[in-house]
Amino acid sequence: MSQQTAITPTREQDFPEWYQQVVKAADLAENSDVRGCMVIKPWGYGIWENMQRGLDGLFKATGHKNAYFPLFIPLSYLAKEAAHVEGFAKECAVVTHHRLVPDGKGGLKPDPESELAEPLVVRPTSETIIGATYAKWVQSYRDLPILINQWANVVRWEMRPRVFLRTAEFLWQEGHTAHETEAEARAETEQMLAVYAQFAREWLALPVFTGEKSAGERFPGAEQTLCIEAMVQDRKAIQAGTSHFLGQNFAKASGIQFVSRENKQEFAWTTSWGVSTRLIGTVIMAHGDDDGVILPPRIAPAQVVILPVAPKPEMREAVFAACDALAAKLRAQSYGGEAVRVEVDKRDLGGGQKSWEWIKRGVPVRVEIGPRDIEKGTVAVARRDRGHKEKAFPTAEEFVGGITATLGEIHATLMDRATMLRDANTVKIETKEEFTAFFTAKGKEISGGFAFAHWDGTAETEAEIKDALKVTIRCIPSDSPAEDGACVWSGRPSGRRVLFAKSY
RNA sequence: CGGGCUGUGGCUCAGCUUGGUAGAGCGCUUCGUUCGGGACGAAGAGGCCGCGGGUUCGAAUCCCGCCAGCCCGACCA
Structure with a gap:
């Protein structure tokens, strides 16, 4: 079987369909039986875990701590901020009952007797419930600032779902901070936007424009919304992260008040900021090619995959041993401040089939080791940012010694390509x-x-x-x-x- | 929520017009030959034909109802 490209159609032929096929071929996620919701598979979730680790480090470095707030928001909380309601009311999942009873037709139905006194909204975002909580925590200017982030899922009942880009349920982080002064809150808003821009460049190899949203595109309830915007390969823009200066709107709605240094009651100034699993879709569309995903090394669940080549069964043991030894040496190297992530694929599958799986998944570096390599002390190396037939044959020592640089080069290649695409358009x-x-x-x-x-x-x-x-x-x-x-x-x-x- | 379409092995679909023992390709399992770039052969497993009712000797096929999903129009990280 010979095909021109691993993915059909190509980007050129039909970009949206190409995207869907890549998600499938790279084993990232699939649609679930629940409309609009996705199952994120291990390879896709691994990318998210790496994004989380990177972002979390940046959040901690800027003084934030993680916490967790409830999934359910009392309906009345959501109603407190007028613009906010208007923005989210149209897409809320609402919990109205807390018990099921047989429906008489062999199924189940909500027990009419169990209707909640006040319906609960599944959070579309958490400003209101976090605001209500902060209101309790804040008494004095000495209690400020509050710098908290939460990793969570949210639900927005979307009419037009697209895996990773727009799903009814998605994973994200939402930072929520409260400050004593307007200037401090504005500085926080800008700082977190800068964090997102840095993350986009240094982890995702994505050049972004930063700026402010127009009033029409602003987050419901915000005074100012800052954003990072990236270009993907069909030349459309994608909002990759937002940071909101909320003024005193939510503080007033939720009663976040404190006694100031001048002994006066004042409302706090709040911010919120977030990025979501949409970043995975962004990376796919920004860097992928007609053979599948190309992952920036820092977020790749495996940065190097080792493929044993054992033509005869009796060679397997020796080849596997050589692969494991190479993996151990690679793991002792580091890239981006972390040990290099290596996978040895010992599955009993055809060599070509295996290689193509990893190409489609976007692993930055593939290495083959066979009897001839063991004899000569070399390895066969292919890079995902280059043609799939292009192989180099360094010695194992050269390869291990150069892996950090190689991963860095791949990141730079992706960054350069994305920048050229954007600038040219x-x-x-x-x-x-x-x-x-x-x-x-x-x-x-x-x-x-x-x-x-x-x-x-x-x-x-x-x-x-x-x-x-x-x-x-x-x-x-x-x-x-x-x-x-x-x-x-x-x-x-x-x-x-x-x-x-x-x-x- | 308005308009168009589709429900048949895990997946993609044929069969329905003209009722008569449920099919193909891919995938899966086993065995053999292969393996340094998406292998080949042989043998298997797997189906309340979306659900309920009706017509009929007989329904995947015809009729009625329901349900679900997809595509197109107003919102969105």
Whole structure:
């Protein structure tokens, strides 16, 4: 059997279908019997565990601690903040009963006698319940700041689920902090955005634009939403992380009050920030190729896979021993401050089939060891960022000694490719005609990419553009210089450019 | 929640128009030959044909009802 690519269709032919096929071929996740919910399989979950470890380290390093708050939120809590309700009410799962009884048809139904006095909402996000808790914890300015993160699942009843990118239930982290002053809370919001941008670059090999959301794209209840935006290979934007300055909105809604240094009652200033399993989808779409996933080494569950080649059964033992010995030497090396992660694949499968499995899964480095290698003291090495037939034959010592550098090079390659893709498809646009042409699909092209253009700052213009072209303001870039110009849509005066794109 | 479509071994589907013993490919199991780039042969296992009712000597197939899922339109990390 010979195929051009491991994944059909190719990215070029049908990007959304390619994505689904990659998720399946790489054994990352599958749809469950529950609509909109996914089963994250060990390889996919391994990626999430590595993301968690990386982020958790960065959170701890910036003074945060983990805690856990309830899955269920009393309905009345959610109703406390008006904008928040409006944002989330449409997509909430609600628990109304606490007991089942036979339905008389061989099944079960909620016991009408067990209806809850107050329905519970399965958290779509936890601002309200955490706010209610902080209200109890905070009495004095001496109790601030509170710097807490939680790793949790949340539920948003989505109409259009897509594995990892948009599912009814997903895993994430949500940081929730409370501060004495506005300045401190704003600094926290920015600090965590910087953490996300650093994580995207250093762990995910993903260049990101940072900036602020327009009022229309803001988190419900926030004063200001900051975000990181990445470009994936169909040139659409994906929001990879958000950090919100919540002002005193939630403090007022939940009663987070304290006695200040001046002995006055004041409301705290709060923030929240989060990234989710959507990052896995982002990585797939940003780095994958027509043979499957390509994982940035720092989040790869296995960074090196060793494939024993034993043509004759009587060689197996010797080959396995050589593989185990190599694995041990590799594990003594480190990359990104952690021991190199190595897997020896001893399954009794055809060699080609095995190799292709690991290619599709995106393991950064594959090594084959057979009798000839043992004799010569060499190994056969293939890298996932290069062609699948391209092999190098270093000595085992050279290979082990160079593994840290090799993983670093692969990370750099991915970063470079993603940066080139983004830069090649990011343009400045001045006129409505150009703008429309840029975002109008020609042939099989999906999207023009990112456009920096002037915007008059009104919600009307923003909505018109969205209606006309399905293009949104991804962010008002944090580092964009003031520049006088005319709005690309309305022609009205504008003081700076914003980032437009089609998005996930 | 409005419009279109589909429910048949683990997966993808054929069979239904014109009722007559449930099929294929892939996957799985065993054995043999293979194994340095997605192997081949042989033999097997596996099905309340979505659910309920009706018509009929006889229903995967025809009729009615229900349920579930998929695709398209308004929201979203």
